[in-house]
Amino acid sequence: MSYKLVKRMFCSSTIKKPPRQVCIVGAGPAGFYAAMHLTKNLDSVNIDFIEKLPVPFGLIRYGVAPDHPEVKNVINQFTKVARHANVNFYGNVTLGKDIQLHQLRQHYDAVLLTYGAEEDKVLGIENEDAGNVIAARSFVGWYNGLPSDKDLKIDLSCKTAAILGQGNVALDVARILLSPIDELRKTDITEHAVSALAKSKVKEVYLVGRRGPLQVAFTIKELREQLKLKNCSTIWRKKDFEHVEDVVPNLERPRKRLTELMLKSLNESGKSVDDLNSNYFKPIFFRSPKKFIVDSNHKVTGVELTCNKLVGEKLEDQKCIPTHEQEILNCNLVFRSIGYKSIKADNDIMFLNGLVPSNKGVVDDSNPDLAKLYVSGWLGTGPVGVILHTMGNSFQVAKVMCEHLTGADTKIKGGFQEIKKIISVNNNNFVDWDGWEKIDKYEIEQGKKLGKPREKICSIQKMIEVSRA
Amino acid sequence: MLRNIVKNITAKSLRAVGKNNGLPPSLSHQRSLASVSKTELALKAEKVKVTFVLKDGKRLETEAKVGDTLLDVVVNNDLNIEGYGACEGTLTCSTCHVFLKQSDYDRLPEEPCDEERDMLDLAYGLTDTSRLGCQITLTKDLDGLEIQVPETINDARN
Ligand SMILES: Cc1cc2nc3c(=O)[nH]c(=O)nc-3n(C[C@H](O)[C@H](O)[C@H](O)COP(=O)(O)OP(=O)(O)OC[C@H]3O[C@@H](n4cnc5c(N)ncnc54)[C@H](O)[C@@H]3O)c2cc1C
Numbered sequence: 001m002s003y004k005l006v007k008r009m010f011c012s013s014t015i016k017k018p019p020r021q022v023c024i025v026g027a028g029p030a031g032f033y034a035a036m037h038l039t040k041n042l043d044s045v046n047i048d049f050i051e052k053l054p055v056p057f058g059l060i061r062y063g064v065a066p067d068h069p070e071v072k073n074v075i076n077q078f079t080k081v082a083r084h085a086n087v088n089f090y091g092n093v094t095l096g097k098d099i100q101l102h103q104l105r106q107h108y109d110a111v112l113l114t115y116g117a118e119e120d121k122v123l124g125i126e127n128e129d130a131g132n133v134i135a136a137r138s139f140v141g142w143y144n145g146l147p148s149d150k151d152l153k154i155d156l157s158c159k160t161a162a163i164l165g166q167g168n169v170a171l172d173v174a175r176i177l178l179s180p181i182d183e184l185r186k187t188d189i190t191e192h193a194v195s196a197l198a199k200s201k202v203k204e205v206y207l208v209g210r211r212g213p214l215q216v217a218f219t220i221k222e223l224r225e226q227l228k229l230k231n232c233s234t235i236w237r238k239k240d241f242e243h244v245e246d247v248v249p250n251l252e253r254p255r256k257r258l259t260e261l262m263l264k265s266l267n268e269s270g271k272s273v274d275d276l277n278s279n280y281f282k283p284i285f286f287r288s289p290k291k292f293i294v295d296s297n298h299k300v301t302g303v304e305l306t307c308n309k310l311v312g313e314k315l316e317d318q319k320c321i322p323t324h325e326q327e328i329l330n331c332n333l334v335f336r337s338i339g340y341k342s343i344k345a346d347n348d349i350m351f352l353n354g355l356v357p358s359n360k361g362v363v364d365d366s367n368p369d370l371a372k373l374y375v376s377g378w379l380g381t382g383p384v385g386v387i388l389h390t391m392g393n394s395f396q397v398a399k400v401m402c403e404h405l406t407g408a409d410t411k412i413k414g415g416f417q418e419i420k421k422i423i424s425v426n427n428n429n430f431v432d433w434d435g436w437e438k439i440d441k442y443e444i445e446q447g448k449k450l451g452k453p454r455e456k457i458c459s460i461q462k463m464i465e466v467s468r469a
Numbered sequence: 470m471l472r473n474i475v476k477n478i479t480a481k482s483l484r485a486v487g488k489n490n491g492l493p494p495s496l497s498h499q500r501s502l503a504s505v506s507k508t509e510l511a512l513k514a515e516k517v518k519v520t521f522v523l524k525d526g527k528r529l530e531t532e533a534k535v536g537d538t539l540l541d542v543v544v545n546n547d548l549n550i551e552g553y554g555a556c557e558g559t560l561t562c563s564t565c566h567v568f569l570k571q572s573d574y575d576r577l578p579e580e581p582c583d584e585e586r587d588m589l590d591l592a593y594g595l596t597d598t599s600r601l602g603c604q605i606t607l608t609k610d611l612d613g614l615e616i617q618v619p620e621t622i623n624d625a626r627n
Binding site: 033036037040068070071073074076077219220221224253254257258386387388391392395 | 549551552555556557559560561562563564583584586587588590591592593595621
């Protein structure tokens, strides 16, 4: 008998009132943090997760870099939430495909959308569809074993790569490209990525930013890690840092420490000896991609960059404008890492500026016959910040939900009992939490054989099979 | 009880990983499993009182073992501080952010290392007496320590 079933039998005697039915769409951090708050603060609630993939945890599993296992420890807190008797997971169920939003709203008291921001933003410039111009997010999905990215076409046989964008994801991509392969082998990075990266010839990675050193989006921890990377020298352009030192004293602590670290590295970079075996990490600033240069096979050979300059009085809040100067960066591999946007998973979802607008998380509460609709996480805030910020936002929204759900009694809702009837017409393959635990165990076993913490299953079909074993 | 000890060890060895930067968790885990020393067990017998003061004024008073970190105290006593310690003391998040009184901050034996400061830089409402709870180890000296827990509910857009 499953652990969960025992627990449910044990607990059921204490539940008096029929529980309020909550559906959370998307089992990433936003969903789990909301569930954590709801289970803690409501006496009688039943929470059903509906998740597109057969497996939980969203970007913790498929975004966070494999060499950052510590960040993934939060999975332990989420697992505790999922094991609550009144929390259920239904993986391999997609909103907008297997089930419609209005159907969920009919059969639940509250529906919370937390399905993230999965699509990558495009630059909209010439030759963006060229070979070896790759969305950073797809590369991340590829090394992390996301089923839809497992067959990514990438050619790592060139020496120079450019990453367009200067956020933490850009740094993740740079670090994975520049890390000694034996370090990566010990992580849960997928085998297909390890074997491709082992043959990689990439030795030089540019990190191209539109604005200056005072505006970078990456955070200090990620930069420090990159600067400490074995066998890799960081080369800055001295000219990019003109006058930067002068404003350091006026900056707020986080920006100040980050800028000081860059300046320190800049001053040290002159001293580093050139080593034939060394890799190079080269951040460059004030450059916007104008178009990709391609060869006769429509494969990228370079990026034409427009040089920008900053205007305005105070260096800290200057604006960036293009000049007439151009520069060509020769490279045969380019990653686009300029942000993400959410998709409209269901026709009934309203969108504004790439996210679902809400009032403190409340999207729609106008129809008393339908579940109130809420949003949290990247779908509601836009794809910004780290897990901490997603957590804060989800707690805030869940708090509002709690207030509403403890209010007046409403009609009893059928919850998943009803939803299941609709889904099973076309899809009998949903994976519950016990199914995920089987997948988890299997992946850890497969990893053991390879000396890694885990080897992820990269096919949906295989996941379903293992979940039923 | 046994569970608690195991938990403690895990939290500690993970912390070691954070500091050593790069040791695979499995290795350092084994290392510290082998070295649960008698002194450590003896230290555990010594108790101090600590109080966590939440944003809404609620006071969570608890007995804690000397040698434990503030994160251990929250976990082992099941204190209701939501989302506290997401990365389990490995210096890769700032969910265990706390404010201290200036005098308490000053008398802590260790100053925050660069990695702790890096994570604090991401925390909400960073102050001059901010620390990460996972990096503060209780000593007999700290009996009666009062810790302010900041608001976690915040809007990511701000
Ligand atoms: C590459 C990368 C690396 C990162 N690294 C870190 C890090 O090291 N540390 C850190 O603190 N933060 C990191 N972050 C940020 C962190 O991942 C986010 O803050 C957090 O994951 C956002 O949570 P979310 O639940 O809103 O979205 P997600 O994590 O994206 O979760 C959304 C979930 O919804 C599911 N879903 C999508 N569509 C549907 C549908 N139609 N129906 C049902 N389910 C659906 C998805 O499969 C997914 O499981 C990283 C982000 C990225 C992109």
